[in-house]
Amino acid sequence: xxxxxxxxxxxxxxxxxxxxxxxxxxxxxxxxxxxxxxxxxxxxxxxxxxxxxxxxxxxxxxxxxxxxxxxxxxxxxxxxxxxxxxxxxxxxxxxxxxxxxxxxxxxxxxxxxxxxxxxxxxxxxxxxxxxxxxxxxxxxxxxxxxxxxxxxxxxxxxxxxxxxxxxxxxxxxxxxxxxxxxxxxxxxxxxxxxxxxxxxxxxxxxxxxxxxxxxxxxxxxxxxxxxxxxxxxxxxxxxxxxxxxxxxxxxxxxxxxxxxxxxxxxxxxxxxxxxxxxxxxxxxxxxxxxxxxxxxxxxxxxxxxxxxxxxxxxxxxxxxxxxxxxxxxxxxxxxxxxxxxxxxxxxxxxxxxxxxxxxxxxxxxxxxxxxxxxxxxxxxxxxxxxxxxxxxxxxxxxxxxxxxxxxxxxxxxxxxxxxxxxxxxxxxxxxxxxxxxxxxxxxx
Ligand code: DOR
Numbered sequence: 391x392x393x394x395x396x397x398x399x400x401x402x403x404x405x406x407x408x409x410x411x412x413x414x415x416x417x418x419x420x421x422x423x424x425x426x427x428x429x430x431x432x433x434x435x436x437x438x439x440x441x442x443x444x445x446x447x448x449x450x451x452x453x454x455x456x457x458x459x460x461x462x463x464x465x466x467x468x469x470x471x472x473x474x475x476x477x478x479x480x481x482x483x484x485x486x487x488x489x490x491x492x493x494x495x496x497x498x499x500x501x502x503x504x505x506x507x508x509x510x511x512x513x514x515x516x517x518x519x520x521x522x523x524x525x526x527x528x529x530x531x532x533x534x535x536x537x538x539x540x541x542x543x544x545x546x547x548x549x550x551x552x553x554x555x556x557x558x559x560x561x562x563x564x565x566x567x568x569x570x571x572x573x574x575x576x577x578x579x580x581x582x583x584x585x586x587x588x589x590x591x592x593x594x595x596x597x598x599x600x601x602x603x604x605x606x607x608x609x610x611x612x613x614x615x616x617x618x619x620x621x622x623x624x625x626x627x628x629x630x631x632x633x634x635x636x637x638x639x640x641x642x643x644x645x646x647x648x649x650x651x652x653x654x655x656x657x658x659x660x661x662x663x664x665x666x667x668x669x670x671x672x673x674x675x676x677x678x679x680x681x682x683x684x685x686x687x688x689x690x691x692x693x694x695x696x697x698x699x700x701x702x703x704x705x706x707x708x709x710x711x712x713x714x715x716x717x718x719x720x721x722x723x724x725x726x727x728x729x730x731x732x733x734x735x736x737x738x739x740x741x742x743x744x745x746x747x748x749x750x751x752x753x754x755x756x757x758x759x760x761x762x763x764x765x766x767x768x769x770x771x772x773x774x775x776x777x778x779x780x781x782x783x784x785x786x787x788x789x790x791x792x793x794x795x796x797x798x799x800x801x802x803x804x805x806x807x808x809x810x811x812x813x814x815x816x817x818x819x820x821x822x823x824x825x826x827x828x829x830x831x832x833x834x
Contacts (some may be wrong), residue, residue, distance in 0.1 A: 392420060393812060395431035397595065398806050399442035399773065402740045402747070403763040406464055408708055412442065414769040417811040422765055438665060440791070440806055441742055445477025445508075445770035446726050447751035449533070449566075449649065450625055450697040452543070452718065453479075454621060455501055457486025462702040462790045467722065468507040471700075472786035472808045472815035477508050477724040477770035478760060478830065480533040483515025484544030490515045491523045494533055500741035505616045506827035507815050508758055509760070509770065514567065516557055518550045529834045533755050534623065537822055539607050540570025542672040543701065543716055557612040558622075560594075563834065565615075565757060567625045569607035570673050579713075590712035592670055594661040599674040602628045605620045608632050615646050626699050628673040630683035632830070636692040637822060641750050647694040650684050652725045653795070655696070667708045668795045671701065685737055688746055695754060696746040698725045702791040715808045720789045727801035734776070734802045758831040769812035778804040788821075 401410050401422070413421040413431065428434045448471065454462040464481075467493065471479055480500070483489030489498060495514055499621035502510045511533035516524060524535055537557060541547040548554060549572065557565060578598040582590045590598075608624050612635045615622035627633065627648050635647045657669050658678040669675055687693045701718025708715050729747060732738040753763025759767045782796040810814035813826035 391415070392579055393429040394435065394444060396426060396431045396435050396437045396632055396773070397426070397428060399440055401436035401442045402744045403444065403764055405741050405745070407740060412763070414772070414812045417768055419763065419765055419767050419769050422763060424769040435807070439470050439777065440773045440775055442763065443475070443772050443774065444748040445759070445772050445808060445810065446475050446747045447478040447695050447757065447761055448476045448722065448725065449480045449702070449751045449755065450482065450651070450703070451479045451722060452482045452484065453487060454495070454702065461704055462477070462720070463500050463554040465505045465507070466788065466790040467700065467702065468510070469724040469821055472507045472633070472721070472810060473725040473788055473805065475772035475774065475805045475808055476814070477575060477772065477808060477810045478510070478723050478757070479508055480511045480513060480755065483513050483536050484542070484546050485537070487682040488515055488517065488544065488546060489513065490517050490520045491530065492528070493744065502781070502827065503829065504825055507821070507825060508810055508827045509830055510827055511619050511830040515546055515593045517546065517587055518549050518553050521556045524557055524667045525561055525562070529563050530832055532562040532563065532697040533734055533830065533832070534566045534706070536568070537567050538568045540568055540603070540672070541572045542568060543718060544700055551651070554614060558618040558620045561620065561743070563691065564621045564623055564754055566625050568625055569604060569609045569611050570599055571603040574606060578603070579640070581800055587698050591662070592666040592712060593659060595662065595670055596659055596674040596676045599672055604629050604673055605631050608635060612646060619645065622646045624648045626654060626673055627684060627693065628654050628676050630680045630682060632690050633683060640689040640691065641694045641753055644694070646692050647754055648692060650688060650693045650804070651697055651699045652721055652728045653699070653719060654693060655681060655685055655688070665795055667710070668719060668793070670715055671699070671719055672717040673686050685732070688738060689742055694746065695750045696729065697751070698722050702789055704791050705793050719795050720791055723788060724775070724782060724794065726805065727803050728774065730774065731801055756833045758833050769809050771809040772805060773807040775804045776802070780804045
């Protein structure tokens with residue numbers, strides 16, 4: 391007997407699009423087959439006309455807990471994530487206190503347990519003086535080690551060359567880097583101040599957080615990884631130039647991988663005039679040519695993973711002038727719809743979207759039993775309707791910060807149902823009644 395049976399869905403999985411029924415029992419996919427009998431299930435959902443994808447695994451979010459919960463918290467932001475078809479997230483360490491030791495890491499798992507709508511894992515953050523913590527890290531205790539090789543929100547810059555060398559040499563699990571050269575950025579900020587005073591236009595952000603600053607840092611990270619054989623994942627690539635650092639093709643076997651984020655695939659410098667601080671983020675949204683090159687790199691495999699870097703700040707905080715407005719924007723609720731718009735515009739295939747947003751994060755981080763539509767895997771699933779639109783209104787937002795850079799936009803698809811561990815987390819515009827998120831386990 392299945393707990394839930396999805397009938398006649400169009401599955402997108404492992405490079406194929408095909409019709410099947412999916413039987414779910416005890417949190418997992420039990421059967422994928424044609425013509426399963428609906429009498430063998432407690433609950434049946436007719437999925438005719440809908441596409442069934444593995445839930446998105448977002449390898450980069452900031453949910454702000456503990457310490458910054460006026461911006462967002464694990465409960466609110468994970469609720470927005472499942473409404474957007476994200477069933478698993480990996481969360482960043484720039485909170486208060488910083489997640490830089492085993493104790494603060496474990497505290498986050500405790501906070502997420504019973505409150506997170508999606509499955510969760512947390513990064514251990516690197517600092518200039520926690521190399522021993524990194525060396526002694528239990529590989530099940532974190533998804534990866536996050537290294538801010540450029541300063542961003544929070545005080546987490548790692549700029550001591552010996553420490554960086556030590557991290558790249560000794561990290562027991564994947565090292566994920568934020569790459570921007572801080573001294574170059576500071577010099578550009580000083581020049582902008584000379585020119586504009588405090589009133590720097592937001593359109594200067596990509597000149598201040600420049601292509602050169604990205605290149606200097608990401609090429610250094612790649613060189614360090616090659617020196618030490620590190621498993622390196624370079625987060626949020628924003629420039630065409632940096633793409634040359636990465637190899638095209640399948641993720642399997644790569645030691646150096648790259649991520650792109652949905653906002654860098656969507657917006658370009660033309661949007662600063664309209665959206666200003668709303669799209670101020672680090673690294674900056676850059677030229678149209680960069681966005682288009684990154685989209686192409688997704689298709690050819692130089693970009694392995696698509697994520698969000700969901701980074702909410704309050705509307706009030708975002709009203710500050712250029713230097714005061716914090717960097718980051720909320721994204722999890724519309725990441726998958728934005729990717730599906732790329733599909734509908736002919737820029738990405740459904741198979742590629744699923745590979746980059748669902749399969750590859752599971753492979754890169756060695757996530758156990760998730761990321762695929764496979765018998766025996768957890769039933770983390772999303773049903774999408776490619777015929778129905780979603781207009782982003784303020785009222786529909788689940789973020790604690792209550793705003794989105796997509797307000798007013800109509801996406802060409804709709805997230806109909808999200809299942810997390812076989813439980814309904816989102817259905818027909820409403821959140822599920824129960825919490826289903828679980829701590830991730832890793833095959834390592
Ligand atoms: O724009 C950003 N916001 N980039 C980051 O690296 C951090 C993030 C945040 O935490 O606000």
